[in-house]
Amino acid sequence: MNKSPKVLSGINLTQVRYRRTIAYPSYRTNVFGRKHTKLHKSNLKLAMDQFLGPKNYKGEYYLNKYYYVPQNHQPNYVKPDLERGQSVKVTADSNDDKEAKDSSNFQYKLKVSRQRSLQPFPFNPFCKTNFQISKDLKQKIARDILEVGLSTQEVASKYKLKIPRIEAIVKLYSIEQEWKQNVNLAKMSETMYKMFPLFEPHLNGENLTEIPIPTKTKNSRFLTIAESEPFGPVEAAKVFGLEPAAETLAKLSEQGEHAAHHMQAKSTSKKNGFLAPVLQGEKSLFKFVEAKAGTVGYRYGTCLRDNKKDRKIGYDASGKMVYLL
Incomplete structure (x- = not known):
């Protein structure tokens, strides 16, 4: 701290520089x-x-x-x-x-x-x-799903792990078996593996009934209601357009490549098609697919208006905010 006294018109001034606390x-x-x-x-x-x-x-x-x-x-x-x-x-x-x-x-x-x-x-x-999954537990999860044929719901309740994490473990385990590791990366991976704690199902079990934060609730909504009108979680869910928690948990349990619902739908799915002769002189092959009206292409006579400030906002099936036409 440097102090330099100055005299200006009979007034004594003191200038203080770099005042800080060590x-x-x-x-x-x-x-x-x-x-x-x-x-x-x-x-x-x-x-x-x-x-x-x-x-x-x-x-x-x-x-x-x-x-x-x-x-x-x-x-x-x-x-x-x-x-x-x-x-x-x-x-x-x-x-x-x-x-x-x-x-x-x-x-x-x-x-x-x-x-x-x-x-x-x-x-x-x-x-x-966070706790990392041990190598033995990864092998058990991959063996139960890929070899034994258990669904992710059964493995999740067995090892007390969430379904998205089990899907990621199976996917990465398959990639690790095909990937030839570099020596430097293998050494770094082993060092990082020993640094962090390991997951133990009987001590660090995850909450399988936990619902992630909906994307729609991350944006503010303003609503005018009467003073005597009751407003609770059910009314708030209706304003945001959220479904009940039971339906959300059911959808979370059905997602993933190795889910029971996905495996059952894959086994019972039927391909509907027909055969038609190719006439001589045709230059194009037409393929017919099922589509829902209103979801394919753009409506004629409507401009996109990308620079419009008051564009309508909606949400897709995954909860992501999108601009409506």
């Missing part, structure tokens, strides 16, 4: 006393060196517990609110004196709960690390 650590650290004049290290740099610890000949902070990548499927996030700067591993033998054990660098084992260990940001308890 963010010192919230825990107690060692500070410099009298130091050499050529030693330009600040107290913040000293606190950082205390946090990182010493280096070995490779340039690694071998005593810092956050330096190396975890390989036991347990995330190792920084917890400044719990450890209070105790990030360096310093083991004290039984023959050491009491002062060495009571020093500020002595590493003690933190008692952290399971939910707290999955929290990457200390001040955001709602952000949690």
Whole structure:
């Protein structure tokens, strides 16, 4: 902070530049006393060196517990609110004196709960690390669907996983069997696999009755109603044009390539067609397909008006907002 007093018309002015507050650590650290004049290290740099610890000949902070990548499927996030700067591993033998054990660098084992260990940001308890599927569980899911012939509904209730996630596991498992991995990618994949926690069905089962947020509810709607008129979730669903939750869950259980409804419809589907002779001299082959009136092509006499500001807005079958003609 630089202050330069100025005198203007008998008034003493003080100009203050670069006013800022230094963010010192919230825990107690060692500070410099009298130091050499050529030693330009600040107290913040000293606190950082205390946090990182010493280096070995490779340039690694071998005593810092956050330096190396975890390989036991347990995330190792920084917890400044719990450890209070105790990030360096310093083991004290039984023959050491009491002062060495009571020093500020002595590493003690933190008692952290399971939910707290999955929290990457200390001040955001709602952000949690998701569980990844183990390789054995992936093989079981792929075998039950591809070889045994179970539907995704049966596998979802068996392993307590959502149907879209099971469909993705089966699809990616088939791709992994056909894909020849690169050596560098395989090493990176194995490292990332050991960093994150594994999914356990009896402990981390997903909610199979959870309904995703409808796309229509992400936009605001304004409605004028009487003061005495009742308005609850049912009326709000009618305004947004939403279907009941039971129908939504039924559709979610029927989607996917390996769903029971899809497999049954595939087995019972019949192809309707007819044969017609090709006459001599014909240059075109006509193919007749079933179509619904109003969904094919554009209506004659209606312009598209892409630059119209008050275009009508609707929603398709998937809930995506589209512009109507």
